[in-house]
Amino acid sequence: MVAQDAHAHAGPQGFIRKYVFSLDHKVIGLQYYFLALAAVFVGMFLSLLMRIHMIWPTAILPLVGEIRPETYLQLLTMHGTIMVFFVLTTAPQSGFGNYFLPIQIGAPDMAFPVLNMLSFWTTFVAFVVMLAAFFAVGGAPLHGWTGYAPLSALTNSGPGEQLGADLWITSIAIFCIASLMGALNFITTVLDLRAKGMTMMRMPLTCWAWLITAILGLLAFGVLLSAGILLLLDRNLGTSFYVPLVVVNGQVMGHKGGSPLLWQHLFWFFGHPEVYIAILPGMGVASQLLSTFARKPIFGYKAMVYAIMAIGILGFVVWGHHMFMSGMSPYSAFAFSIMTMAIGVPSAIKTFNWLGTLYKAKIRFQTPMLYAIGFVSLFVSGGLSGPFLAQPVLDIPLHDTAFVVGHFHLIMGVAAIFGMFAGTYYWFPKMFGRMMNESLGRIHFVFTLIGTYCIFMPMHYLGMAGQPRRYSQFTEVAYLQHLMPLNRFITYAAFVTIAAQVIFVINLFWSMFKGPKASDNPWESTTLEWTTATPPPHDNFAGHTPVVYHGPYEYSVPGAAKDYVMQTDPAGVTAH
């Protein structure tokens, strides 16, 4: 457990080694963070174009031009893919995880610094290849982020399904390799590099979340990588893994005997754990922040750990709930459905414990806490539409409608992004040595919380009324006409919410250079990152190795001098 000295390495000299090809987990964490920040603005811009096209289908936009139905589907595909891989997988896990996991467990760096650098630059290459799909002949693919075969496996099934689709799947394959390297590094680091006294059950819940997320990534991305390679073979070498005998626009294709459902099974075997890869780190951050700002120990630490584990395990046996309408055996729907309902139980435990943490607390409402509370609200709202979709009979009317879009955006999109905002406002002082502006933070929070509810809650109503998802316009279906006012409302809400993100960007970059200097522990937190200098030195703890005496959330301990006891404080908690 204390094989740390072997991993210590001297601080690098020179700009390239220090900031570009750095081995320092903190620099790599920031590189991931800024990659995700760039990606989220690309993804958000695409969604804005989509919303505009939905309500003004014939509009000619400045710079962008006309959005045709196929363009809409290309935007949709790239929006989903970029958001899921390069934002929701990248920032919470690889960004914050890289920066703070080693410090929170008292390690000088990740277990494999070179591998860490490699995984970032591999991710970067994947992002460049993904963006290149926009510029391929025929444009980006239109098969959606789920890339269902045969649509994704044939080169003549639509615009963008030629080179664009090859680049898309290649990018995802490269991303899988990067994620596998990252996952190995995270798991090894947690198991081997914990400081003295940092037992597993004394780790902050963020570390537990990053560990379980890494295990999910290790098991899931390997499957997606294989599935992606098979798809590339089907597309380019005439194999038939996913394609049976099909006739596209009168032309008999050369494939025979493949199974379109095979792709769905492989994809969702990755795709469902991916949901938890996106949200578990957010749960960890929310737990950490609720306890810190409520000045109260987290309610049911052990239950929280077991709940994360249960979610991780059950997350691998529920993928079939994406396939109730796919033609899969209706008997297996039963099994997947029960498992899916079961995964609601640990999720409910977590919610209950977050509320329990607030009970009889003394809550400080700094911006990080606002986002943590917003996370809980969104997690509840997004979670409770789950039991509708998890019941096969109710999935009949709701599957592939806007209801699903509302559901997963609230829970794995917006809630996860609230986790990232919470993390950003909370750890910014540690990362950059300065404080972010509180007033701007509050304004940003209010607009973002209300705005995202205004965007995604109405989608549930649209879905109940039968509005299918992935429709570029609603002109062809009569019963969709009366839903147009609601669609317009969503687009207006999207305009406002997206505009409000400018406040965040200004706050982020302004505070980086002009914010007031931060102390080493501005939030009076207890975990190890707050025991070291701000920003932390190259080896995190300036030569000494911390020794841990307590669990992570010892707030308001009776008899203690202050209302928090650092994990490294030898005195303090006796009642525990």
Add this chain to the structure above:
Amino acid sequence: MGLALLVIIWLITFFSTYFFVAQTWWLPHGAAKAAEFIDHQFALTYVLMGIVFVAAQGALGWLAWKYRDDGSSRKVEYSHGNTKLELIWTTLTAVLFVGLNLMGSHVWASERFEPAAAGSVPVEVTGMQFAWYFRYPGPDGKYGRTEAKLMDPSAGNDAAIGLDTTDPAAKDDVVTGTMYPPVKREVDITLRAVDVIHSFFVPSFRFKQDAVPGLAIHMHFTPTEIGEYEIPCAELCGLGHYKMHGMLHVVSQEDFDKWLAAREAEKQ
């Protein structure tokens, strides 16, 4: 800020719930046998989830305001949790979720495990970019052979699904672009797709099933009301997905017989 949070969270909760309760936007009017139960199960789920939603959001807003740091010397309760409460909560959730699931399962079983009853009306539904075709087997009750190499979507109907007219069983097959089922008869559907995956979605019937190339999926439904119903495609199938739109005219048995006889006559 505690008060502001309470107000914001409660307002969000109120408006979200209001539109569900007022049913401003709701499931379309049900016009098939399955609708009654599915709507019932939907309503039950939504009442239960609605209660949990209001309770959880209400509690969140209230706790944030009630236990804000107001600068007083009030002591924080030093507690690491309560195992008994945790167990009660876990059990309640498990019973609620699993129970809800089991209640809905028999309808799923009757919809999807059982084949169509004898004497139902056979219709083959074929999806292709970007149209639906419907085939009735005719008096012989047998679908004629189709061939991939004969498929010509631009010619429509018979040619679109590649019907081999040299097959005797194909002679009386009727292929149309609009589906005409008789009311209150079970319709025995064979669902196919020729190019990519499509999804046969009839919101008013609470019916949805993907059409998958290489598979012939057997499904059934029973329309209960005469009328015209839309069939929007519900699986992304390419650039024309949004306009892949079929119509379903539910007619009386008498009109159905007349309509089918007229189509048969056209074929001779």
